[in-house]
Amino acid sequence: MAASAVETCPECDLLQRVPAAPAGTDARCARCGVALHVSPRSDLGRDAAWALTTLVLLVIANAFPILEFELNGRREAATVVDGVIAFWLEQRYELALVVLAVAVVAPAMHAASVLARSWLIARRGRRATARNWTLWSVRLAPWGMTEVYLLGALVAFVKLDDLASVVVGPALYAFAAMSILTAWTSTHAAGVWARLRDLE
Amino acid sequence: MQSTPAPAATSGAAAGYASCRTCHATVGVRDARARQYCPVCHGRLALRVPLSLQRTWALLLTAVICYVPANLYPIMTVTRLGRGQPDTIVSGIVHLVHDGQWPIALLVFFASIVVPVAKIAALVLLLVSVQGRWRWRVAERARLYRFIDVIGRWSMIDIFMISILVALVHLGAVANVSPGLGAAFFSAVVLTTMLAATTFDPRLLWDAADDRPR
Numbered sequence: 001m002a003a004s005a006v007e008t009c010p011e012c013d014l015l016q017r018v019p020a021a022p023a024g025t026d027a028r029c030a031r032c033g034v035a036l037h038v039s040p041r042s043d044l045g046r047d048a049a050w051a052l053t054t055l056v057l058l059v060i061a062n063a064f065p066i067l068e069f070e071l072n073g074r075r076e077a078a079t080v081v082d083g084v085i086a087f088w089l090e091q092r093y094e095l096a097l098v099v100l101a102v103a104v105v106a107p108a109m110h111a112a113s114v115l116a117r118s119w120l121i122a123r124r125g126r127r128a129t130a131r132n133w134t135l136w137s138v139r140l141a142p143w144g145m146t147e148v149y150l151l152g153a154l155v156a157f158v159k160l161d162d163l164a165s166v167v168v169g170p171a172l173y174a175f176a177a178m179s180i181l182t183a184w185t186s187t188h189a190a191g192v193w194a195r196l197r198d199l200e
Numbered sequence: 201m202q203s204t205p206a207p208a209a210t211s212g213a214a215a216g217y218a219s220c221r222t223c224h225a226t227v228g229v230r231d232a233r234a235r236q237y238c239p240v241c242h243g244r245l246a247l248r249v250p251l252s253l254q255r256t257w258a259l260l261l262t263a264v265i266c267y268v269p270a271n272l273y274p275i276m277t278v279t280r281l282g283r284g285q286p287d288t289i290v291s292g293i294v295h296l297v298h299d300g301q302w303p304i305a306l307l308v309f310f311a312s313i314v315v316p317v318a319k320i321a322a323l324v325l326l327l328v329s330v331q332g333r334w335r336w337r338v339a340e341r342a343r344l345y346r347f348i349d350v351i352g353r354w355s356m357i358d359i360f361m362i363s364i365l366v367a368l369v370h371l372g373a374v375a376n377v378s379p380g381l382g383a384a385f386f387s388a389v390v391l392t393t394m395l396a397a398t399t400f401d402p403r404l405l406w407d408a409a410d411d412r413p414r
């Protein structure tokens with residue numbers, strides 16, 4: 001973007017001239033103070049690395065149990081999808097669909113679309129295709145709730161602890177790793193849109 | 201670094217610029233009534249989110265209505281040695297306190313009670329302040345909006361906890377956990393308040409303070 005472009009603040013709509021901010025900093029709105037995200041371009045390699053790692057962790061998170069417990073000699077283990085199936089079998093269909101959507105489908109599709117958009121933009125692929133994947137990645141982001149699921153699993157662990165002996169499964173570690181990774185790498189989507197504008 | 205406002209503080213909308221809600225691009229709007237799409241992300245452009253206040257009120261009202269059965273009906277029933285014990289959101293927290301699990305009890309208290317109530321109250325305040333054209337503490341109210349937009353998702357903790365317990369504990373009369381109707385209503389509260397936060401347009405706070413009708 002050219003220096004001193006006219007921008008409107010996305011939060012308060014103030015029309016303002018935004019100076020080109022030095023690298024690593026972000027211009028702030030003169031009225032409400034939010035970051036205007038006009039200068040940075042997202043790091044495509046880092047986004048792709050995040051997406052690939054998250055996809056691998058998601059496979060682990062879905063293939064292995066979150067918690068295992070033993071009571072009177074009987075051993076039980078549950079995966080995320082077991083939780084969905086259990087709701088379904090208890091005729092709580094709406095809860096089954098909600099958990100499936102926010103704990104499995106949205107995180108997986110978000111990571112997949114971040115990978116696709118990074119690859120397409122880096123390869124200078126078709127702009128319309130890159131734009132569609134970027135749109136999906138931005139729209140899905142708020143609905144993936146892996147970090148919330150992690151805390152839900154911890155509460156379940158504590159609730160079971162007085163009932164029987166509980167063991168943490170590999171999936172819980174995968175959820176923890178995903179949460180840390182996302183907190184550490186999360187960037188504003190503006191950098192991706194700037195990349196997309198460069199494709200022209 | 202601060203940017204420089206236009207000479208007289210004007211909103212983009214008043215000057216004929218739309219800020220795209222999806223990609224935040226600033227785009228000149230020729231005719232506010234004609235359909236125009238963002239050149240960057242191809243999203244529909246609008247000076248303000250269409251029917252923002254009506255849609256937010258509708259979602260918020262749904263959330264308030266669902267909040268009552270969410271707390272009255274049990275969210276799950278725990279059966280131990282043949283004795284079933286239904287748990288509501290509040291009684292689940294009380295049990296955690298009795299078990300001495302203070303940190304977890306506090307976590308669930310915040311996620312299941314403080315967050316939804318604070319979120320509903322904050323959205324009502326924001327809506328009323330826009331409709332009453334308040335000039336009072338606009339920046340603080342804008343910050344409140346950004347905050348509630350971020351915290352809403354954390355209320356799903358209880359739903360995920362129940363999902364895991366129901367899948368794990370099904371030993372018939374010895375030990376069993378089954379989900380309750382309260383959990384379904386509670387997830388509806390979380391989802392409708394999340395949607396209400398996205399349909400609310402924070403720029404209306406500043407419009408009201410400018411006392412300039414959109």
Ligand SMILES: [Zn+2]
Pocket residue numbers: 009010011012013014029030031032033034
């Ligand atoms: Zn602003």
Ligand SMILES: [Zn+2]
Pocket residue numbers: 220221222223224225238239240241242243
């Ligand atoms: Zn756009």
